[in-house]
Amino acid sequence: MDHPRPELFDFHGVSMTHYFTDNWENVQNFKARPDDIVVATYPKAGTTWLCYILDLLYFRQTHPDRETTVPIYERVPFLEMTMPSYPLGTEMADTLTTSPRIIKTHLPVQFLPKSFWEQNCKIVYCARNAKDNAVSYFHFDRMEKLQPEPGDWSSFLQRFREGKMVFGSWFDHVCGWWEKKQTYSNIHYMFFEDMVEDTGREIKHLCSFLGLSTSEEEKEKIRGDVQFDVMKANPMTNLSEDGSLDFSVSQFLRKGKVGDWKNHFTVAQNEQFDELYKQKMKNTTLQFRTEI
Ligand code: A3P
Secondary structure: OOOOOOOOEEEOOEEEOHHHOOOHHHHHOOOOOOOOEEEEEOOOOOHHHHHHHHHHHHHOOOOOOHHHHOOHHHHOOEOOOOOOOOOOHHHHHHOOOOOOOEEEEOOOHHHOOHHHHHOOOEEEEEEOOHHHHHHHHHHHHHHEOOOOOOOOHHHHHHHHHHOOOOOOOHHHHHHHHHHHHOOOOOEEEEEHHHHHHOHHHHHHHHHHHHOOOOOHHHHHHHHHHOOHHHHHHOOOOOOOOOOOEOOOOOOOOOOOOOOHHHHOOOHHHHHHHHHHHHHHOOOOOOOOOOOO
């Protein structure tokens, strides 16, 4: 059944759609376990890529069958998700049969259920430069029928600048999690651009953070499995089975590049964005690369 595209509304100061707030009480009261691993991102920052890497690091050798039978969005539940004809994210997390649980969220830092902090859970946050993030989000909203209508690129970019996106402002999201990292030591803050530049190096950093003693050979195998073309050809990671995505409009694994923003931003849009960026990011030490 087709559902109308949802409207954005202000939810405690953050733009959201009801698909991510309908189960709010259960999300806020979610009981974390000390060994839970949280993958936190602003949408389109490489979440699926990171979830798949973590899933392979923990389960590739012990659960080889799931490689061909369980799509990534079932292996790594999306905590706050409530989608039509689909189990709630909180229920999926509670019924996972593998351990540790790897749990995905796009929540801004102030909305993360408090139990994750109380249990001192490990959190991996991945951020992507604003310009590529905006472009990727635009194409995603074009194909994802359960997201608000994106409009044309120029009106989408204007909304992105204003933070009127599902899960709010990119600026608030990446800076909020960055600030939290200064006081909560169990956050590993990563960058999409670093993953593209040297995936093997980033996998090694992840292993050290998680305390995994994965062999060199296994890490190399995983590096091969998570390359863009390999994930794009894999029905368990390309989201081809996700019924709300319209693949005739765009692809989920679309380009996977750093710098695609240059094909979208006009010179004027780029200048205006740089101006806003300078102002919004003036009080943070967080730095991004828009090309590599
Ligand atoms: P593009 O739209 O720029 O191609 P998320 O999982 O957070 O929704 O992020 C999706 C973005 O990550 C898409 O960006 C997608 O192509 C990119 N991505 C996913 N897997 C990737 C991989 N293995 N290598 C490079 N980029 C990847």
